[in-house]
Amino acid sequence: MRRENGTCPSCGVHTGAIENILIPRVAANFAVTSGFGRGIRVMIKRFAILSMLMPFAASAAWAAPLPKPASFGICGACHKVDKGAPNTIGPNLFGIGGTKSGEVPGFAFSPAMKKGSVVWNKANLVKFIMEPQKTVPGTRMPFAGLKNAESANAIADYILSLK
Ligand code: HEC
Numbered sequence: 001m002r003r004e005n006g007t008c009p010s011c012g013v014h015t016g017a018i019e020n021i022l023i024p025r026v027a028a029n030f031a032v033t034s035g036f037g038r039g040i041r042v043m044i045k046r047f048a049i050l051s052m053l054m055p056f057a058a059s060a061a062w063a064a065p066l067p068k069p070a071s072f073g074i075c076g077a078c079h080k081v082d083k084g085a086p087n088t089i090g091p092n093l094f095g096i097g098g099t100k101s102g103e104v105p106g107f108a109f110s111p112a113m114k115k116g117s118v119v120w121n122k123a124n125l126v127k128f129i130m131e132p133q134k135t136v137p138g139t140r141m142p143f144a145g146l147k148n149a150e151s152a153n154a155i156a157d158y159i160l161s162l163k
Contacts, residue, residue, distance in 0.1 A: 066161040071151035074143075081162055090141065096120045097160040101136060112138030125156035 068081070078090035085092050091104035100116035102109040118124050118136055128135040129152040131145045146152050 064161070065163075066158045069151065069154040069158055071146070071148070072155050072158060074146075075155065078143075081159075093159050094162045097163060110138060110140040112136055113140070120159075122156050122160060125159060126152045129155055 068076075072081075075090075075093075078088060080086065080088055080092045081094055082092075083094045085094065087104065087107040091107040091109070093104075096104065097120055099120055101118040101120065102114035102116050113136055118128070124135065126149070129146050130149065132139050132141050132143055133145075146155070
């Protein structure tokens, strides 16, 4: 169709030079009426889908591990909390939420803890953190317990978020 030198094959009048100006204009017009317009509609649709997914994205973020509370520092002396980290003086606490006491593989638990009489849910964790010996009589965890209920709650929430 397009000839650089000579007349336009359709109108027989204008030359290639004019064609060079006309064709980009027509192309731009076409883009606005079809492709570009459709692009915008697709973008709006995508945005709608995205905003429908936002609540799920938000809840996924909420399920991520909570920040480590400062009060966990004392526990951290004996407990690692990262997935796959080794047991040290105490068992690695990653993923213990919902398990029975004494189930962390590779740790030499006391018979009291191994009996598995306690499930590590929120209530039992809080109790254990505040009064280890009363909650699991005979535990060898060398820790007297935290008096501050608020700290114990925050630590329990933190441990349960490690999954
Ligand atoms: C001086 C070391 C030490 C400190 C400090 C310590 N722990 Fe422990 N922890 C242990 C030992 C050892 C055990 C295993 C006890 C047993 O077998 O009876 C244990 C066991 C546990 C268990 C049971 C795990 C399971 O899977 O049954 C939990 C939960 C726990 N500790 C949480 C904590 C929290 C939370 C803190 C801080 C408030 C803390 N510990 C402080 C040494 C410690």
